[in-house]
């Protein structure tokens with residue numbers, strides 16, 4: 001382990017340089033063209049086999065060990081977010097309104113670092129190692145993992161174990177966060193059209209006011225989480241967007257609400273969806289309105305960390321003496337890493353980057369999200385050591 005850390009320290013300037021290059025030029029979901037070119041070029045320089053254009057802009061790298069042990073896949077996502085960066089560094093985003101606000105730039109850099117380490121230690125591998133650079137994690141619907149899997153990323157050679165690492169703003173820098181079992185939620189998006197009948201603001205009795213009804217609906221569905229779902233079952237519901245109306249004295253025809261719900265269990269989810277529908281329909285009906293509710297189809301599954309595998313990963317992480325490994329609570333965010341876990345056992349874990357001394361205090365997705373780059377080499381070491389542990 002100490003040897004890997006020494007090598008990663010030598011690689012550190014390169015890892016940071018790659019991260020900054022990608023940070024300056026963030027690309028949105030499905031458009032990771034320059035990023036995947038950079039990835040393919042770097043992998044080829046290391047002598048790693050490369051397949052490009054996998055499920056769109058995805059890239060798959062492969063180190064063959066020449067042995068018949070387990071095949072390990074390591075995954076990094078590559079897309080940025082539609083966020084205007086407010087971090088003032090010399091490598092700030094050069095694209096207006098696009099930013100690597102979730103740290104996927106660091107994921108790419110760390111995984112390339114791990115690939116460089118593993119290419120050097122190829123003879124210690126007992127099985128092959130694959131590198132999955134995926135598009136569009138932030139898409140939230142189809143995502144990038146699904147098209148890559150459909151394009152054969154998990155086959156040939158068939159992957160036995162899959163691992164992924166996410167940088168996180170709410171854990172201290174240098175702390176790995178891990179947990180076995182359900183780790184991240186199934187994210188469901190919904191859209192509710194509240195339909196009334198427009199009219200004059202001075203005469204609501206002659207209209208059916210969708211603004212009033214939408215307000216009632218927003219409150220009514222919170223009762224699903226507060227009163228109707230078993231409180232020991234993780235569940236959260238948020239209405240995050242309200243749109244309707246054009247002027248202070250015109251009652252509009254329609255108001256549109258958009259929101260998300262997050263669950264870990266199938267029964268909780270189907271009960272919550274049924275309860276939401278009933279609350280929305282009856283509230284709209286009570287005030288003479290109508291509604292149309294749509295739930296997004298085929299959303300990301302629950303990110304489930306296989307127990308035995310995760311125990312071995314945690315043991316491996318603890319060997320990186322310069323870092324700490326903590327058991328953390330599950331997150332209600334969603335991740336399409338979960339789709340790879342449907343194909344092979346695996347573990348998703350976090351690496352903290354919170355460091356107030358360096359101004360790294362904002363959470364992921366914030367326009368002020370800033371990463372403590374000192375942790376990146378440990379991220380690279382962790383991925384490489386997990387691959388060495390499992391590729392046997």
Ligand SMILES: [Zn+2]
Nearest residue numbers: 102138364365
């Ligand atoms: Zn994100």
Ligand SMILES: [Zn+2]
Nearest residue numbers: 102104137166
């Ligand atoms: Zn992310």
